[in-house]
Amino acid sequence: MNSFKSLMKDQQLLPIIQANSAEEGVQIAGAMRAGGIHLVEVVLRTEASIEALEAIKAAYPDMCVGAGTVISVDTLDKALAAGADFIVTPAISNSLLQALKACPVPVLPGVSNTGDILLASEYGFTELKLFPASLAGGAAFIKAMSSVFQQISFCPTGGVSADNRNDFLSLPNCFAVGGTWVAAKAWVEAGDWQAITDACAQANA
Template sequence: MADADIDVVAVVLRTQASIDALIAIKKALPEMKVGAGTITSPETLKQALDAKADCIVTPAISESLIKHLSGLTIPVLPGISTTSDLLLATEHGYTEVKLFPASLSGGPSFIQAMSSLFPQVSFCPTGGVKQQNKENHLSLSNCFAVGGTWISTKVWVEQKQWHNITEACKHANS
């Protein structure tokens, strides 16, 4: 990813290996901003902070989780999938949110519809975003980025096909 000039990545924290990967990336590539994703509890948040994550990304929000996120000095991208979630996020001062799962939550149509209700909010859709449909999202003025697993498939990682990941990242940036 770094070879393709990607300077921000999010590691989903679903196993201990994910924490180890976050730490290893930060050590090997100190200029890379490494976020911790899939933060769903105070415990995973603590693990991410202990691993020195540069930002926090959640797949969803709740009153309880948002209380733990408030006051952090690093950026937070709370996950939303409904207008109620979006209202909760904005009530806590968030103006950038993750739409997840985008493909099941309305995708570009939802993002576009929210532009008049929440003009101060920008979106980063993930979940169902692919190379073939990323421009449908990115063409919207209130969409600042997209996330997707197409740039790093499980098979490529298992088979150490790093060049495929680099090429997919280059293509995603074009």
Template sequence: MNSISSIMGEQKLLPIIQVNNADDGVDIAKAMYEANLRTVEVVLRSEKSAEAITAIKAALPEMIVSAGTIIDEASLKIAKDAGADFIVTPAVTERLLTALTACGLPVLPGVSTVADIVLAREHGFREMKLFPASLSGGAAFLKAVGGLFKDTRFCPTGGVSESNYQDYLSMSNIFAVGGTWVAKPEWVEAKNWQAITDACLDVK
């Protein structure tokens, strides 16, 4: 199974798309594509999120579209049926990890404690999402666990912003950061797609 870091390649930002309709999802994804981003995460937080995944895959066949906010077997099925390329979760449980390891797709499991990291490792995962990063110790936490888990790498999400993402990316055990700041709700509401492209281009 491909690692998430190998899927993302040189891309260091996993931009998060939150939408209430599929059309906005496609336009956001296109704006990100214009900024040379090829991997995005669509969070399953509305009834239209799964439709957005399918629509983005149809409109931009080269784009890798992950499904986020996978919290149980039901949402995992929705993500797979929508055509998601990989799965992102906000947390882990024994039952959820068992389903994830059997789902046939690459997975980025969400952790927030040392115990979570150990649990995910027991299921074979070596790349994880720290969520919510800012409330789970942030960069200081990731620095501390770096010595404990030398073969484990993270993608912090939640509280990551244009003002602090470089602090995370400077660390050796961080392969990417996830964030919503590159697709602010007011830009989406105003259909200011260029602002999204520009924000994505600013991430170096």
């Protein structure tokens, strides 16, 4: 099975889509695509999330569309049934990791401390999401982990912005950063899709 990192290819930004409708999700994804993005994460935080994921995949078959905020086996099953190309979780548990281990698509489990990292690595995961990155030690924490967990690489999300993304990306054990800043709520509400396109192009440059 492909690793999550291999799905990213040269993309160093994991852009997060939180959509209140399928139509809104397609608009956001289209704006991101115009900014050079080929992979997006749809967070399952609204009632329309699954429908949005399916709509984006239908509208843009060339895009890699995954599901985020997967916190239970039930949510995982729904995401996979909707055709998610990858799975991202904000946290882990033994039961969730057991299900993720059998997942047919790449997975990026969420961790926030050394115990989480050790647990995830025991299940065979070496690519992890640090969340919430700004509260879990940020770039300094990821840097410190390089000597202890030498096989682990990170994609931090939560508190990552245009101002600090390079603090993370300069680290050899950080392969990407995730964030919502490239699709600010105000832009989405105003239908300012060009602002999203510009932010994605700049963030992924």
